Amino acid sequence: MTKTTALFTATGHDALACAYPALPCGLNHGLVGHPLFTRAALEQLAASLPATHIEHSIGDVPVNQDPSATRVVPMTAAEVVRTIDTNRCWMVMKKVEYIPAYARLLEELLADIAAEVTPLTGPIIRPESFVFLSAPGSVTPFHFDPEHNILLQLEGSKAMNVYPADNTDLVPQLAHEAFHRGAHRNLAHRDEFEAQARPFSLHPGDAVYVPVKAPHWVQNGPTVSVSFSVTWRSQLSDGEARLHLVNHQLRKLGLQPALPGQNPLADQAKVSAHRGFKAVTHGIKRALGRQPDRTAY
Helix, strand or coil: CCCCCCCECHHHHHHHHHHCCCCCEEEEECCCCCHHHCHHHHHHHHHHCCHHHEEEEECCCCCCCCHHHCCCCCCCHHHHHHCCCCCCEEEEECCHHHCHHHHHHHHHHHHHHHHHHHHHHCCCEEEEEEEEEECCCCEEEEECCCCEEEEEEEECCEEEEECCCCCCCCCCHHHHHHHCCCCCCECCCCHHHHHHCEEEEECCCEEEEECCCCCEEEEECCCCEEEEEEEEECHHHHHHHHHHHHHHHHHHCCCCCCCCCCCHHHHHHHHHHHHHHHHHHHHHHHHCCCCCCCCCC
């Protein structure tokens, strides 16, 4: 593949190789000034994406934001981009690979890190990309995500706090199970969590790798921020999701399943059983002429 722009630096590759997949790490990239992320390009992107790919709301919210209390400004996505300097909004454009130019960039970025990623967690699956646009001072509340994620800072600055992914004091097991059954990504935050935060100060050219389900929150700087998020699923993330779904089912039967990681052999058996069950149910759906769910699990 011929690269059209500088991607991750050698320093970034070294950092990712040392940290992936369990630990967050800072990286460097060469996408600052890329034409796909000018304001005009982002306004065109917002106007071109389906409405289901857009989420925006008032950005000056607490870290502990209740998602049901989120306030939305009645503007089109393109208007949010055009007025981002003064509208106090936070915005995400999801799955921007829907537009071919962004799909090519996502492909290039993932190809650039494949040597660090695939030996440890298997082939890259379900690649997706997101553009975040934040007004000055905006906050992205405390939450987690089900994918491996590299967030690249392109314009402005932000402070990002990333927490351990496997600490049940931060995120109880029941919250993991609820998320994989459709609960919102936002999490309850307490001040004492801050002792476990790893802070990253992001400026144009900086990036951060966020492990699967590592809780985090973001404080935007004094100017508009533009970030590009590259995400993917893997055998590891797929297994993590399946394990929580199986544990939920066991809990419904009155059992008390062990926490993930306490019994690796049992974890592996649960994941294998879930994959086998889903393979059978998907086969039945196809035989009946129905489309299986388009998820990793």
